[in-house]
Amino acid sequence: MAEELNSTPKVWQLRNRNQRLLSWFIWLLGTALFVYCWQLVSENTTWFFVWDAPRIAADIGSRMMPPRWSYINELWEPLWDTLNIATIGTMMAIVMAIPIAFLAARNTTPSTKFVRPIALLVIVSSRSINSLIWALLLVSIIGPGVVAGIVAISLRSIGFISKLLYEAIEEIDKKQVEAISATGASGLQTLVFGIVPQILPAFAGISVFRWDINIRESTVLGYVGAGGIGLQLNASLNVLAWPQVTLILILILMAVIFSEWISAKVRHAII
Amino acid sequence: MSIEPTLPNSGVSGLQSVALPETWNPPPFIKNPLLRWGLLLGLVVYLYLSIGSLDVNWNRIYVGLDRGAKFVYGFMNPNFAGRWTDISEGMIESLVMTVTSTAIGIVISIPIGFGAASNLAPLPVYLFCRGIIALSRSFQEIIVAILFVAIFGFGPLAGVLTLSFATIGFLSKLLAEDIESIDKRQAEAVKATGAPWWQWVNFGIQPQIMPRLIGLSLYRLDINFRESAVVGLVGAGGIGATLNTAFDRYEYDTAAAILILIIGIVMLSEYISGYIRARVQ
Amino acid sequence: MLEIKQLVKQYKTGDLAINGVDLKVEKGQVMALIGPSGAGKSTLIRCVNRLETPTSGEIWLNGENIVKLRSGKLRKARRNMGMIFQEYALVERLTVMENVLSGRLGYVGFWRSYLRKFPQTDVQAAFRLLEKVGLEKMVNKRADELSGGQRQRVGIARALIQNPDILLVDEPTASLDPKTSRQIMRLITELCEEKQLAAIINIHDVALAQMFAERIVGLREGRIVYDGSPDDLKPAVLTEIYGEEDWTAVRKRKAKKGTDSEVEDESVTEDHMAEMM
Numbered sequence: 149m150a151e152e153l154n155s156t157p158k159v160w161q162l163r164n165r166n167q168r169l170l171s172w173f174i175w176l177l178g179t180a181l182f183v184y185c186w187q188l189v190s191e192n193t194t195w196f197f198v199w200d201a202p203r204i205a206a207d208i209g210s211r212m213m214p215p216r217w218s219y220i221n222e223l224w225e226p227l228w229d230t231l232n233i234a235t236i237g238t239m240m241a242i243v244m245a246i247p248i249a250f251l252a253a254r255n256t257t258p259s260t261k262f263v264r265p266i267a268l269l270v271i272v273s274s275r276s277i278n279s280l281i282w283a284l285l286l287v288s289i290i291g292p293g294v295v296a297g298i299v300a301i302s303l304r305s306i307g308f309i310s311k312l313l314y315e316a317i318e319e320i321d322k323k324q325v326e327a328i329s330a331t332g333a334s335g336l337q338t339l340v341f342g343i344v345p346q347i348l349p350a351f352a353g354i355s356v357f358r359w360d361i362n363i364r365e366s367t368v369l370g371y372v373g374a375g376g377i378g379l380q381l382n383a384s385l386n387v388l389a390w391p392q393v394t395l396i397l398i399l400i401l402m403a404v405i406f407s408e409w410i411s412a413k414v415r416h417a418i419i
Numbered sequence: 420m421s422i423e424p425t426l427p428n429s430g431v432s433g434l435q436s437v438a439l440p441e442t443w444n445p446p447p448f449i450k451n452p453l454l455r456w457g458l459l460l461g462l463v464v465y466l467y468l469s470i471g472s473l474d475v476n477w478n479r480i481y482v483g484l485d486r487g488a489k490f491v492y493g494f495m496n497p498n499f500a501g502r503w504t505d506i507s508e509g510m511i512e513s514l515v516m517t518v519t520s521t522a523i524g525i526v527i528s529i530p531i532g533f534g535a536a537s538n539l540a541p542l543p544v545y546l547f548c549r550g551i552i553a554l555s556r557s558f559q560e561i562i563v564a565i566l567f568v569a570i571f572g573f574g575p576l577a578g579v580l581t582l583s584f585a586t587i588g589f590l591s592k593l594l595a596e597d598i599e600s601i602d603k604r605q606a607e608a609v610k611a612t613g614a615p616w617w618q619w620v621n622f623g624i625q626p627q628i629m630p631r632l633i634g635l636s637l638y639r640l641d642i643n644f645r646e647s648a649v650v651g652l653v654g655a656g657g658i659g660a661t662l663n664t665a666f667d668r669y670e671y672d673t674a675a676a677i678l679i680l681i682i683g684i685v686m687l688s689e690y691i692s693g694y695i696r697a698r699v700q
Numbered sequence: 701m702l703e704i705k706q707l708v709k710q711y712k713t714g715d716l717a718i719n720g721v722d723l724k725v726e727k728g729q730v731m732a733l734i735g736p737s738g739a740g741k742s743t744l745i746r747c748v749n750r751l752e753t754p755t756s757g758e759i760w761l762n763g764e765n766i767v768k769l770r771s772g773k774l775r776k777a778r779r780n781m782g783m784i785f786q787e788y789a790l791v792e793r794l795t796v797m798e799n800v801l802s803g804r805l806g807y808v809g810f811w812r813s814y815l816r817k818f819p820q821t822d823v824q825a826a827f828r829l830l831e832k833v834g835l836e837k838m839v840n841k842r843a844d845e846l847s848g849g850q851r852q853r854v855g856i857a858r859a860l861i862q863n864p865d866i867l868l869v870d871e872p873t874a875s876l877d878p879k880t881s882r883q884i885m886r887l888i889t890e891l892c893e894e895k896q897l898a899a900i901i902n903i904h905d906v907a908l909a910q911m912f913a914e915r916i917v918g919l920r921e922g923r924i925v926y927d928g929s930p931d932d933l934k935p936a937v938l939t940e941i942y943g944e945e946d947w948t949a950v951r952k953r954k955a956k957k958g959t960d961s962e963v964e965d966e967s968v969t970e971d972h973m974a975e976m977m
Contacts, residue, residue: 185515197572276685290483327789332779332806345793
């Protein structure tokens with residue numbers, strides 16, 4: 149008949165005891181960290197205002213409606229400026245980002261010990277600093293205006309475009325490149341015939357994507373004086389002209405919808 | 420499907436009586452010539468108009484180069500000591516805001532992400548969640564920060580709320596897209612066992628989206644830190660206010676110190692998140 | 701014409717891929733290289749055009765030791781060697797024509813190639829070669845729109861437009877179905893005969909090798925263990941190269957397949973091929 153089982157029944161666990169302990173510990177640490185951070189935030193918050201928030205929100209909301217449509221005549225030129233800041237800034241960034249991406253990719257960099265780390269450092273520095281901060285810096289140096297905005301956008305975009313581009317360069321099919329160099333082509337020819345065709349779709353997608361993001365970012369650069377519709381936003385807020393603010397927000401929304409539509413269309417077409 | 424051409428018996432000696440073309444040009448990328456030339460013309464016109472509208476004050480720029488040199492000099496000798504209390508307070512506040520807002524953001528994004536997945540959510544829920552996502556993505560963080568400062572008062576709370584709201588737009592959208600593209604068969608198999616909804620999600624869906632969710636959350640942590648350095652400009656807490664003051668006072672060495680700290684922390688977080696993502700994969 | 705002397709290739713991991721190979725290939729000779737995986741066949745071919753760098757030894761082509769060449773001279777030497785790859789290695793997003801013309805990159809300056817203004821003779825040669833391989837209607841198609849067999853033919857055209865002295869062919873039929881494999885092998889050997897080209901064909905299908913090559917070299921663990929005519933490839937020799945196997949049974953199966961479809965070769969259509977899969 150049935151044999152005696154002389155061992156305890158086997159138990160299945162997803163993680164053994166040590167892994168569970170570690171998992172719990174990490175959760176505990178995370179929660180403790182969150183609580184600590186929340187306390188710090190809370191200390192610096194005037195909770196009196198927070199409880200008053202719904203009332204204030206309703207108040208502002210009522211002041212924002214209806215939007216002051218007549219103000220739109222003063223917004224056409226800033227809107228045009230915003231578009232230019234984004235577009236010209238992106239174009240400049242593309243021109244500078246391409247060589248940096250090739251210097252940063254493992255398979256195309258002339259030297260992995262010296263040149264590549266420098267290229268990566270440039271990319272990180274450009275990425276880490278928000279375009280608004282770049283704008284602050286540039287307005288401080290070369291004065292307010294659209295040019296500061298354009299340079300700010302391009303400085304920020306270089307890091308974004310280069311990073312995605314060099315990742316694309318590193319992922320190409322090496323066999324195609326090998327075949328081209330086996331015919332006796334020079335290094336530059338191998339680049340143009342073997343590598344560039346493979347990264348062209350990614351490149352177009354990245355550029356248009358960044359342009360789309362830049363439209364959003366360009367709308368606020370004016371807040372620190374770097375041209376575009378942000379200037380009007382700053383001015384209207386300073387005098388608490390809420391109906392004007394609403395109109396500006398509506399225009400910004402339209403601009404964002406427009407740029408996203410173009411971006412989606414272009415990215416669809418190049419697949 | 421084209422017909423494979425026959426290979427002639429004597430294969431290689433077939434001579435054509437028709438003369439072979441002497442030149443060849445690659446086919447253009449945009450087939451429709453009207454569209455092609457139209458776009459090109461449009462581009463040229465646009466560039467002419469836009470660059471023409473630039474009001475470049477060369478004189479001011481020339482004068483400004485002097486300040487630019489001062490900034491570069493400041494980068495070489497960053498001044499950490501001079502305003503250290505301000506800097507450290509600001510950085511800690513930024514870091515704290517990052518952690519809090521990302522945590523809150525993730526917690527809120529998950530249900531909204533599920534609600535915005537067309538294969539999971541009923542229509543009204545779907546539309547509502549997609550609406551929130553659209554709202555969150557349309558407006559730049561600064562604008563939201565300005566609004567929240569007006570409503571909730573100055574201080575890091577406004578910044579935390581701003582970044583949490585921005586996180587929703589980012590995480591929920593990508594989460595919803597991920598859920599919509601899961602392998603249906605894996606989820607179906609779990610459902611076929613008769614599992615209730617919660618377990619279906621836990622066993623059938625979660626394993627497929629978990630790695631990407633972790634990766635995206637780490638990425639968002641990085642983004643939120645960079646944004647937290649900016650919202651201080653409008654009074655929503657963080658190092659932004661200190662940075663603004665430094666620029667106002669032309670204290671380029673202090674400003675450079677802050678920027679170097681920011682770059683350093685971003686580099687560190689990139690390294691750590693790369694490590695974690697490799698472990699999770 | 702090509703002479704390999706005491707070639708050794710050892711990888712950093714310690715793998716000894718080629719262990720002292722001496723080989724001579726005469727002008728116009730089609731030589732098949734057979735052997736088990738890991739025997740060093742691919743490595744040997746790739747050493748000849750320096751896609752791999754030999755650890756020691758000499759490779760003489762047209763009076764130059766290829767092993768010692770630096771970049772400028774290496775490029776010139778590579779022009780004389782046409783390589784055909786296992787996975788076709790075409791630039792997917794470029795058209796068939798651009799892929800074929802890329803064989804002339806070693807002869808054309810950068811700007812001319814960038815602007816796609818290749819010399820008249822090159823363009824004509826491209827059209828002629830595409831016709832020879834039966835792809836004259838596909839000139840402007842993107843490479844990734846082609847089938848496997850078609851892509852391999854583009855690869856052949858690309859190698860031939862270089863006007864090389866020798867063809868290096870790395871497993872040309874590994875990714876192809878049996879019928880297309882035979883077509884490709886026939887195409888390569890006929891073109892070699894017409895142009896009096898030497899060729900080293902790395903191939904794993906022994907029956908195909910025997911059918912089309914005039915000389916067979918067997919490689920095992922980095923050493924040559926057989927070098928002679930296809931007819932002398934007896935089971936005992938095959939065992940020495942590949943290890944134990946009922947070679948007579950394998951041969952009978954292959955022979956039967958061979959004779960049945962020989963007749964139909966001349967009127968092949970893609971539909972037929974699909975039906976027979």
